[in-house]
Amino acid sequence: SLQPKTTWTSSNFSNEKSGHCTSVPRNANMEKLRSGYLFPEISRHELEHTQKCPHARLIRLGIGDTTEPIPEIITSAMAEHAHALSTVQGYRGYGAEQGNMALRRAIAETFYRDLGVKENEIFVSDGAQCDISRLQMLLGSNVSVAVQDPSFPAYIDSSVIVGQAGKFQEETGKYENIVYMKYGHDNNFFPDLSTTSRTDIIFFCSPNNPTGYAASRQQLKQLVEFAKANGSIIIYDSAYSTYISDESPRSIFEIPGAKEVAIEISSFSKFAGFTGVRLGWTVVPEDLKYSNGFPVMNDYDRIVCTCFNGASSVVQAGGLACLSKEGYRALSRVVDYYRGNAEIIVDTFASLGLNLKVYGGRNAPYVWVRFPGYSSWDIFSEILEKTHIVTVPGRGFGPGGEEYIRVSAFGHRECILEASRRLKNLYK
Numbered sequence: 296s297l298q299p300k301t302t303w304t305s306s307n308f309s310n311e312k313s314g315h316c317t318s319v320p321r322n323a324n325m326e327k328l329r330s331g332y333l334f335p336e337i338s339r340h341e342l343e344h345t346q347k348c349p350h351a352r353l354i355r356l357g358i359g360d361t362t363e364p365i366p367e368i369i370t371s372a373m374a375e376h377a378h379a380l381s382t383v384q385g386y387r388g389y390g391a392e393q394g395n396m397a398l399r400r401a402i403a404e405t406f407y408r409d410l411g412v413k414e415n416e417i418f419v420s421d422g423a424q425c426d427i428s429r430l431q432m433l434l435g436s437n438v439s440v441a442v443q444d445p446s447f448p449a450y451i452d453s454s455v456i457v458g459q460a461g462k463f464q465e466e467t468g469k470y471e472n473i474v475y476m477k478y479g480h481d482n483n484f485f486p487d488l489s490t491t492s493r494t495d496i497i498f499f500c501s502p503n504n505p506t507g508y509a510a511s512r513q514q515l516k517q518l519v520e521f522a523k524a525n526g527s528i529i530i531y532d533s534a535y536s537t538y539i540s541d542e543s544p545r546s547i548f549e550i551p552g553a554k555e556v557a558i559e560i561s562s563f564s565k566f567a568g569f570t571g572v573r574l575g576w577t578v579v580p581e582d583l584k585y586s587n588g589f590p591v592m593n594d595y596d597r598i599v600c601t602c603f604n605g606a607s608s609v610v611q612a613g614g615l616a617c618l619s620k621e622g623y624r625a626l627s628r629v630v631d632y633y634r635g636n637a638e639i640i641v642d643t644f645a646s647l648g649l650n651l652k653v654y655g656g657r658n659a660p661y662v663w664v665r666f667p668g669y670s671s672w673d674i675f676s677e678i679l680e681k682t683h684i685v686t687v688p689g690r691g692f693g694p695g696g697e698e699y700i701r702v703s704a705f706g707h708r709e710c711i712l713e714a715s716r717r718l719k720n721l722y723k
């Protein structure tokens with residue numbers, strides 16, 4: 296249940312000293328963060344709405360959180376492992392910080408077969424969001440960063456927290472020292488690299504959150520060449536790769552030369568429903584070297600060993616079951632179910648006849664809807680107030696998201712159909 300949680304930020308905290316204060320100074324980087332993290336903010340708006348309309352049946356198409364049960368073959372593998380911990384012969388303590396070797400091998404086999412990714416280059420974790428922060432610890436504050444605009448907010452917020460960013464500029468809605476690679480309907484959803492400044496790190500998400508766009512092979516070749524020419528490292532987020540239904544690359548390592556310039560993070564959250572179970576992985580290729588020739592993988596291994604004691608053994612048993620033939624087949628049916636939801640959402644907005652433009656939903660569980668001339672927070676509020684449907688205002692993903700909303704396809708089918716009916720009643 297949603298508890299009222301005030302997120303204390305610079306904007307809603309007054310500096311009056313009340314009661315005892317320590318002498319510890321606040322981290323100046325935390326001061327730079329402009330508002331609460333986007334998704335708890337959405338939850339806060341949702342809570343306020345339910346308090347205002349206690350009888351409304353809310354439909355949550357905001358935070359990209361899975362809703363369908365995990366197939367029995369996977370949950371029973373976790374239960375079996377958990378029960379074995381009650382026996383002398385079955386009990387296990389700390390595992391390898393890098394992950395269970397059988398699981399690392401299964402990830403290599405399932406997602407990187409014939410791509411030359413080896414199991415020792417795969418680091419199992421408690422989720423991609425956590426790995427983003429561990430990678431930021433690895434990189435430190437003296438690197439320059441580029442992000443897509445709009446983009447998943449964790450890249451920017453973690454860059455601010457570790458000190459890579461300068462001050463926030465109210466007038467542009469951007470942080471200094473971060474390069475925002477604008478992309479959208481007017482440039483085929485891929486940034487113009489010919490006008491993009493060089494940075495040490497390039498965060499790139501495909502299929503993209505929030506736009507749902509999957510970069511083409513040609514575009515990713517450009518990205519790899521751009522990174523190679525600039526001596527940059529790509530951090531490629533493939534959390535939604537299992538939703539790709541066309542020939543778009545599922546991994547950056549499908550692109551020749553990528554192992555010398557890219558790290559890939561991914562997750563069990565969106566294809567296995569592990570958003571609350573917590574399991575992900577990061578690929579750091581042996582060929583990826585710092586400017587002094589030192590392998591990045593060695594330092595990432597040190598970060599993992601020092602700052603993380605490995606993913607839960609129970610959850611890793613579940614991960615292994617996900618990648619079994621039967622488990623993966625069962626999960627593919629769930630991914631198809633969400634794809635069907637996305638199709639209904641795309642058709643709904645396309646049918647409204649307003650001057651709006653509908654993107655995404657084909658290779659990702661997100662539909663990206665543009666209401667030209669409207670503020671995305673106004674659209675978000677109008678839809679919430681008049682249809683009790685939660686979406687995410689595009690502006691929350693960066694200045695490039697203005698005029699858009701993101702609609703998640705994660706939901707029970709009857710909720711998606713009801714949302715479709717309500718939107719048609721509102722706008723038709």
Ligand SMILES: Cc1ncc(COP(=O)(O)O)c(/C=N/[C@@H](CCC(=O)O)C(=O)O)c1O
Pocket residue numbers: 334357358359360421422423424425447500504532534561562563564570574575
């Ligand atoms: C591109 C991308 N990468 C990583 C994640 C989080 O992955 P996990 O930490 O493995 O669950 C996400 C999760 N996104 C959800 C949930 C966000 C959240 O609650 O932090 C969303 O965009 O609604 C993501 O979109």
